[in-house]
Amino acid sequence: MHPDSAIPMIEFRDVSYRVASTSVLSRLNLQVQSGETLVLLGRSGSGKTTSLKLVNRLLAPTSGEIRVKGVSNAEGDVIRLRRSIGYVIQDVGLFPHFTVERNIGLVPRIEGWPEERVRARVLELMQMVGLSPELRRRRPHELSGGQRQRVGVARALAADPEILLMDEPFGALDPLTRDELQREFILLRQRLHKTVVFVTHDLREALRLGSRIALMEAGRLVTVADPREFLRSADPLAAAYVRAFGDGLESAANRGTA
Amino acid sequence: MNVFRFIWQNHGQVLELTLEHLRLVGFSTLLAMLIGIPLGIAIAHRPGFNKPVLASANIIQTIPSLALFGFLLPVPWLGERVDRLAILALTLYALLPIIRSTYTGIRGVDPAVVEAGRGMGLTESQLLFQVELPLALSVILSGVRVAVVISVGLATIAAAIGAGGLGEFIFRGLAMVDDRVILAGAIPAALLALVADFGVGWLERLLQPR
Numbered sequence: 001m002h003p004d005s006a007i008p009m010i011e012f013r014d015v016s017y018r019v020a021s022t023s024v025l026s027r028l029n030l031q032v033q034s035g036e037t038l039v040l041l042g043r044s045g046s047g048k049t050t051s052l053k054l055v056n057r058l059l060a061p062t063s064g065e066i067r068v069k070g071v072s073n074a075e076g077d078v079i080r081l082r083r084s085i086g087y088v089i090q091d092v093g094l095f096p097h098f099t100v101e102r103n104i105g106l107v108p109r110i111e112g113w114p115e116e117r118v119r120a121r122v123l124e125l126m127q128m129v130g131l132s133p134e135l136r137r138r139r140p141h142e143l144s145g146g147q148r149q150r151v152g153v154a155r156a157l158a159a160d161p162e163i164l165l166m167d168e169p170f171g172a173l174d175p176l177t178r179d180e181l182q183r184e185f186i187l188l189r190q191r192l193h194k195t196v197v198f199v200t201h202d203l204r205e206a207l208r209l210g211s212r213i214a215l216m217e218a219g220r221l222v223t224v225a226d227p228r229e230f231l232r233s234a235d236p237l238a239a240a241y242v243r244a245f246g247d248g249l250e251s252a253a254n255r256g257t258a
Numbered sequence: 259m260n261v262f263r264f265i266w267q268n269h270g271q272v273l274e275l276t277l278e279h280l281r282l283v284g285f286s287t288l289l290a291m292l293i294g295i296p297l298g299i300a301i302a303h304r305p306g307f308n309k310p311v312l313a314s315a316n317i318i319q320t321i322p323s324l325a326l327f328g329f330l331l332p333v334p335w336l337g338e339r340v341d342r343l344a345i346l347a348l349t350l351y352a353l354l355p356i357i358r359s360t361y362t363g364i365r366g367v368d369p370a371v372v373e374a375g376r377g378m379g380l381t382e383s384q385l386l387f388q389v390e391l392p393l394a395l396s397v398i399l400s401g402v403r404v405a406v407v408i409s410v411g412l413a414t415i416a417a418a419i420g421a422g423g424l425g426e427f428i429f430r431g432l433a434m435v436d437d438r439v440i441l442a443g444a445i446p447a448a449l450l451a452l453v454a455d456f457g458v459g460w461l462e463r464l465l466q467p468r
Contacts, residue, residue: 056377058373058376058377079379079380079381080379081379082376082377082378082379083378083379084379087374087377087378089370089373089374089377093368093370093371093373093374093375093377094371094374095371095375095388095389096368096371096393097392097393106378106380107378107379110379110380110384155378156378165377
């Protein structure tokens with residue numbers, strides 16, 4: 001066991017989130033342990049992206065609290081909190097007017113790292129995510145979808161955060177590129193030992209990447225299970241997911257925990 | 259051509275009035291940018307304020323320019339120096355295109371990009387200066403371009419209250435019923451508008467984020 005495992009890296013304590021009178025998330029209780037990849041699985045509108053944004057306080061809960069490393073994330077400086085958490089989203093959100101190099105080096109730069117260290121870090125990260133160094137002067141629109149997503153991951157890792165939040169990062173990619181990036185993600189995670197919260201609606205991806213899967217529906221947490229348990233789950237919704245995705249899921253689950 | 263001979267014979271005065279004209283347009287555009295861009299940013303960030311602000315700027319725009327110059331004449335500090343007054347009036351007219359384009363430009367920045375920046379821990383001012391403004395710049399400049407072209411035309415009316423500029427020739431020509439004199443004001447003013455339009459347009463393309 002990891003020594004930090006006594007205190008969860010992220011903890012949702014009775015968290016609800018409402019917009020006007022509509023409940024988006026109700027009474028979520030969930031712990032994410034250090035070093036694990038927790039996948040939030042669910043349809044659109046199930047509250048998974050909302051849960052993610054509550055962690056880095058892009059949203060503030062209506063009630064309840066979110067603890068990051070044992071401390072409520074409402075305490076202290078929200079800017080510091082966000083810089084200590086990597087964030088990757090589906091549309092990547094790369095700055096279109098910045099080169100690859102400036103995109104990746106953004107947080108280290110605003111954190112005041114010396115220029116040389118930033119440049120070295122950018123090259124290190126580009127290599128880590130499989131981007132050729134010649135690409136560093138390109139703008140995002142001159143890259144392929146897969147390359148852009150790699151830049152997004154590199155940017156999130158730039159200041160070496162302990163936590164990574166990933167909101168359907170591979171959702172918009174073609175199947176081959178997605179497969180490639182998923183495989184690299186598994187390797188990367190083994191090397192870096194990050195705590196990851198990963199949002200997806202794709203069960204196959206969840207089984208492959210998650211150490212545990214939290215299934216959400218209509219703002220509620222339905223069940224939490226590791227990939228093998230999930231496949232055998234007695235929960236009707238989990239079973240419905242498994243049926244919908246059909247064959248070949250066992251192998252996905254086995255690869256995910258390999 | 260009679261007109262060009264007239265302009266050549268009076269080139270000293272044409273040049274002087276052109277510079278005066280430029281001064282009126284330049285100062286008023288600068289002032290309108292100093293007021294309009296921050297205002298446009300503010301209403302883009304606080305959507306509740308966009309309607310009243312844009313409506314006010316719109317109403318100003320509908321006041322006939324000659325009337326506005328006249329209205330402002332009795333105002334104490336302004337009335338003493340008509341060039342101040344002319345600059346203020348021109349500033350008011352330039353506000354609408356600048357506020358509107360700033361508002362549109364900032365609102366047009368992809369929300370995913372802004373949210374990604376916020377999620378990465380950019381402060382609100384870092385978001386504004388490193389993300390929103392650079393991405394909105396070409397749209398903002400298109401508003402400045404419209405404002406400048408409007409101002410060059412409107413500034414000719416400033417001569418009616420004695421604030422100088424190329425309008426002097428136009429009004430003098432009208433009084434003398436002499437086309438040459440009118441055109442000695444109108445041609446340089448038109449050229450000025452074209453040059454300004456081209457210049458800001460060039461800047462706009464230069465700064466376009468690709």
